[in-house]
Amino acid sequence: MLGIIRQKVGSAGFPASIVGQALQRVRPTAFASRNYSTAAKEMTVRDALNSALDEEMSADPKVFLMGEEVGEYQGAYKISKGLLEKYGPERVLDTPITEAGFAGIGVGAAYYGLRPVVEFMTFNFSMQAIDHIINSAAKSNYMSAGQLSVPIVFRGPNGAAAGVGAQHSQCYAAWYGSCPGLKVLAPYSSEDARGLLKAAIRDPDPVVFLENELLYGESFPVSAEALDSSFVLPIGKAKIEREGKDVTITAFSKMVGYALKAADILAKEGISAEIINLRSIRPLDRSTINASVWKTNRLVTVEEGFPQHGVGAEICMSVIEESFGYLDAPVERIAGADVPMPYAANLERMAVPQVEDIVRAAKRACYRSVPMAAAA
Amino acid sequence: MAVWLSRSGNVARHLNGKMGSLGILNRSLLSHPEPTHQRNSLPTSPIEQSYRNPAAFLGNSGTLFAVRHFESIQAETHHDSRYDEHENQLLDFPGGKVKFTSDMIFISESPDKRIKCYRVLDDNGRQIPGSSFQPLSKELSLRIYNDMVTLQTMDTIFYEAQRQGRISFYLTSNGEEAINIASAAALAIDDIVLPQYREPGVLLWRGFTLKEFADQCFGNKGDCGKGRQMPIHYGSRKHNYFTVSSPIATQLPQAVGAAYSLKMDKKDACVVTYFGDGATSEGDFHAALNFAAVMEAPVIFICRNNGWAISTSTSEQFRSDGVVVRGQAYGVRSIRVDGNDVIAVYSAVQRAREMAISEHRPILIEALTYRVGHHSTSDDSTKYRAVDEIEHWRSARDPVTRFGKWIELNGWWSNENESELRRNMRKKILHAIQVAEKVEKPLLADLFTDVYDHPPSNLLEQERLLRETIKRHPQDYPPDVPV
Numbered sequence: 001m002l003g004i005i006r007q008k009v010g011s012a013g014f015p016a017s018i019v020g021q022a023l024q025r026v027r028p029t030a031f032a033s034r035n036y037s038t039a040a041k042e043m044t045v046r047d048a049l050n051s052a053l054d055e056e057m058s059a060d061p062k063v064f065l066m067g068e069e070v071g072e073y074q075g076a077y078k079i080s081k082g083l084l085e086k087y088g089p090e091r092v093l094d095t096p097i098t099e100a101g102f103a104g105i106g107v108g109a110a111y112y113g114l115r116p117v118v119e120f121m122t123f124n125f126s127m128q129a130i131d132h133i134i135n136s137a138a139k140s141n142y143m144s145a146g147q148l149s150v151p152i153v154f155r156g157p158n159g160a161a162a163g164v165g166a167q168h169s170q171c172y173a174a175w176y177g178s179c180p181g182l183k184v185l186a187p188y189s190s191e192d193a194r195g196l197l198k199a200a201i202r203d204p205d206p207v208v209f210l211e212n213e214l215l216y217g218e219s220f221p222v223s224a225e226a227l228d229s230s231f232v233l234p235i236g237k238a239k240i241e242r243e244g245k246d247v248t249i250t251a252f253s254k255m256v257g258y259a260l261k262a263a264d265i266l267a268k269e270g271i272s273a274e275i276i277n278l279r280s281i282r283p284l285d286r287s288t289i290n291a292s293v294w295k296t297n298r299l300v301t302v303e304e305g306f307p308q309h310g311v312g313a314e315i316c317m318s319v320i321e322e323s324f325g326y327l328d329a330p331v332e333r334i335a336g337a338d339v340p341m342p343y344a345a346n347l348e349r350m351a352v353p354q355v356e357d358i359v360r361a362a363k364r365a366c367y368r369s370v371p372m373a374a375a376a
Numbered sequence: 377m378a379v380w381l382s383r384s385g386n387v388a389r390h391l392n393g394k395m396g397s398l399g400i401l402n403r404s405l406l407s408h409p410e411p412t413h414q415r416n417s418l419p420t421s422p423i424e425q426s427y428r429n430p431a432a433f434l435g436n437s438g439t440l441f442a443v444r445h446f447e448s449i450q451a452e453t454h455h456d457s458r459y460d461e462h463e464n465q466l467l468d469f470p471g472g473k474v475k476f477t478s479d480m481i482f483i484s485e486s487p488d489k490r491i492k493c494y495r496v497l498d499d500n501g502r503q504i505p506g507s508s509f510q511p512l513s514k515e516l517s518l519r520i521y522n523d524m525v526t527l528q529t530m531d532t533i534f535y536e537a538q539r540q541g542r543i544s545f546y547l548t549s550n551g552e553e554a555i556n557i558a559s560a561a562a563l564a565i566d567d568i569v570l571p572q573y574r575e576p577g578v579l580l581w582r583g584f585t586l587k588e589f590a591d592q593c594f595g596n597k598g599d600c601g602k603g604r605q606m607p608i609h610y611g612s613r614k615h616n617y618f619t620v621s622s623p624i625a626t627q628l629p630q631a632v633g634a635a636y637s638l639k640m641d642k643k644d645a646c647v648v649t650y651f652g653d654g655a656t657s658e659g660d661f662h663a664a665l666n667f668a669a670v671m672e673a674p675v676i677f678i679c680r681n682n683g684w685a686i687s688t689s690t691s692e693q694f695r696s697d698g699v700v701v702r703g704q705a706y707g708v709r710s711i712r713v714d715g716n717d718v719i720a721v722y723s724a725v726q727r728a729r730e731m732a733i734s735e736h737r738p739i740l741i742e743a744l745t746y747r748v749g750h751h752s753t754s755d756d757s758t759k760y761r762a763v764d765e766i767e768h769w770r771s772a773r774d775p776v777t778r779f780g781k782w783i784e785l786n787g788w789w790s791n792e793n794e795s796e797l798r799r800n801m802r803k804k805i806l807h808a809i810q811v812a813e814k815v816e817k818p819l820l821a822d823l824f825t826d827v828y829d830h831p832p833s834n835l836l837e838q839e840r841l842l843r844e845t846i847k848r849h850p851q852d853y854p855p856d857v858p859v
Contacts, residue, residue, distance in 0.1 A: 090640060096670065101629050101663025108633025111618060112568070114640070116633075135623050136630065143621070145602035146826045147613040180827050204829040236832065283832045 048190035052197040064091040067119030103129035110152040120156035137206040138181030158210035166340035171305030177281040184281040188256040190220040195233030238285035244274035248292040251302040252278040262358035297328040298365040307335035332361040495714035501781025510723040524553040551748030554775035562725035566645035570627040582615040590812035603818040625655040628664035635673035646674040654685025668738035669707040682747035687760040703740035715743030716775035
């Protein structure tokens with residue numbers, strides 16, 4: 001299984017059969033997501049983000065967009081398409097290549113009172129600006145005793161794409177999620193993308209908004225309510241994508257789609273999985289996660305990033321602190337391989353979680369197969 | 377090896393049309409030994425000498441061979457007009473039109489002469505005749521002097537307090553009082569200040585009281601920073617002085633962002649940001665200056681080139697002619713100023729402010745000075761620099777004394793005024809420290825507030841748990857910290 005094909009690259013260089021297979025992979029997710037929404041319209045995540053930016057820039061003249069290629073090029077991933085034309089170069093700024101530079105400039109503008117949205121071409125490049133994100137943005141309100149607030153949003157694609165290698169594939173959810181002063185969001189569907197981005201822009205605190213390149217082209221149904229310009233989702237609330245009673249599976253971003261597919265497979269084997277779309281890495285919705293564990297008594301955490309010090313480790317500890325007595329099985333953690341992301345397609349496939357890994361972990365948690373520790 | 381085509385008019389004319397122009401191989405032109413090589417002057421290389429003596433030139437087998445003949449020998453006028461056509465030809469590349477030259481000349485790594493330093497007062501506080509400057513009234517001059525003395529005295533006493541163990545850390549501005557106060561005096565309160573950490577004088581000028589300085593250093597309940605930061609990390613929204621942040625040079629791109637916002641708001645104000653010579657090595661310095669020029673942001677970059685970045689001298693920090701020359705590299709107007717000369721600093725900053733606001737452009741000011749004190753209380757600079765060097769700058773080159781002489785010469789100040797001021801200032805500052813030392817520390821609640829705009833549930837929970845623990849085990853909790 002190749003994974004979802006990249007929209008940008010198209011099918012150039014890929015044999016038709018593989019393209020066909022890949023496209024077929026896209027469909028099941030769309031079907032699964034139709035279960036829970038009274039959908040009329042479908043919208044890609046890309047359009048969802050674009051419309052959210054458009055509406056927020058229209059509503060508040062202090063909001064402006066800044067980043068490499070966001071203007072004339074319409075956005076490296078076309079997320080800011082049409083915005084330069086509509087709002088002009090004062091509000092959509094093409095920056096020179098200096099992440100440290102434009103992150104710092106964004107923070108300075110936010111200190112003054114503007115509401116910048118800073119785009120990183122991928123969050124891998126945010127490492128060049130991480131001092132400004134942590135030391136200048138996250139900590140400023142605290143260090144200045146409330147005098148310098150930083151209503152900034154840092155957004156961009158995060159995590160693995162397809163065949164882009166180690167320096168373009170790292171997931172930063174755990175890194176930013178550990179820092180007090182930041183809010184960290186990870187949308188999955190188009191509704192998530194719209195509601196959470198609008199909430200992030202309106203929020204007075206600095207927000208790290210982790211998108212996913214492979215999800216940009218994916219379509220999801222959106223309710224009429226979600227299409228309204230006043231639609232926001234609360235920050236810090238997870239969403240139960242699919243209710244279940246046997247095992248809780250937490251995931252965020254692209255892995256939510258995989259978890260939903262795993263739930264379909266598990267259902268055929270009589271295991272009813274409850275899928276939680278975290279939506280918010282910081283603050284983490286511990287009450288929803290724990291309430292779910294009280295119901296199912298079993299937990300599998302899924303993430304694409306590196307396992308050590310990952311999001312799953314934090315969720316596991318949170319559940320042990322609050323719900324130890326409710327657990328009927330050890331917590332299972334599914335994460336990416338503990339290696340820099342390899343490039344070769346077969347190696348890349350083995351370095352990220354696949355649906356089968358989630359299914360096997362859920363079964364282990366349900367004692368349908370031998371636990372990992374016992375098998376060693 | 378390279379081909380040097382002799383297209384320069386003078387050399388061609390030397391040939392008297394007999395030989396036309398020849399291409400020759402020449403290495404000496406590339407690695408010209410003298411640093412005085414100017415772009416527009418003719419190189420005095422062996423080539424030219426050879427041309428005067430064609431026989432020698434032809435016989436000099438090591439350096440030449442004729443590569444091409446460009447013109448026929450007959451039509452000299454024809455040759456001249458074609459030469460003119462090429463001379464004026466503009467090459468059209470991205471970035472604009474540029475004249476070309478066939479002389480391969482490298483711009484020297486250091487200029488003939490260093491950029492001159494603007495000063496108005498000589499070392500004895502006398503105005504240098506013929507200087508251009510912004511006149512200062514008696515009232516303004518005395519206020520500047522007063523604040524310079526305050527800053528100097530405050531630094532001495534607070535430094536002592538750290539040595540006595542009463543505060544954990546301190547950092548002085550010894551030797552840089554003129555930069556601090558004179559620059560502040562040239563600004564308006566609406567101008568936003570993003571400091572590094574050696575500019576408390578700017579805050580002092582704007583009205584921060586001795587009590588507020590002391591409260592911050594002691595981290596007590598009166599600190600408007602709620603005890604969050606280590607000493608000297610002052611910040612005050614009210615005074616438009618953004619909180620000091622330890623990482624070096626991060627304030628530079630932030631200043632550009634703030635300036636851009638000011639421009640969008642069309643305010644009659646600019647942003648002023650301070651930094652030292654060491655900060656110019658950071659990537660943020662490059663990004664900030666570059667961006668400021670591209671975005672046409674009204675920001676003044678004031679570099680306090682005091683010769684030292686902890687133990688790193690400027691010769692180990694950079695090899696350029698200081699900081700001022702970098703301005704032009706980014707398209708930023710710049711000036712070098714004697715940082716220990718109050719009137720020069722005041723005039724330059726005032727003019728810079730006018731240009732920044734009316735022309736929407738960044739300005740770079742390099743203020744040359746000397747860091748008389750140690751880097752901070754964690755440093756002993758006698759370990760890496762000569763004691764008499766420090767002493768020389770502390771006494772003979774003291775900016776406070778120098779300005780003191782000027783106000784005295786004007787008849788505005790006397791020895792009695794001086795002793796009275798110093799005596800009173802010392803008393804006031806000692807008193808402020810004594811009071812601040814005894815004030816209660818900040819409340820427990822201040823541990824958890826301001827992390828976010830509204831405290832999240834997990835922090836409220838943690839605060840609740842902490843209070844419960846304190847109630848249950850009061851003996852483990854320090855008695856002088858309010859709950």
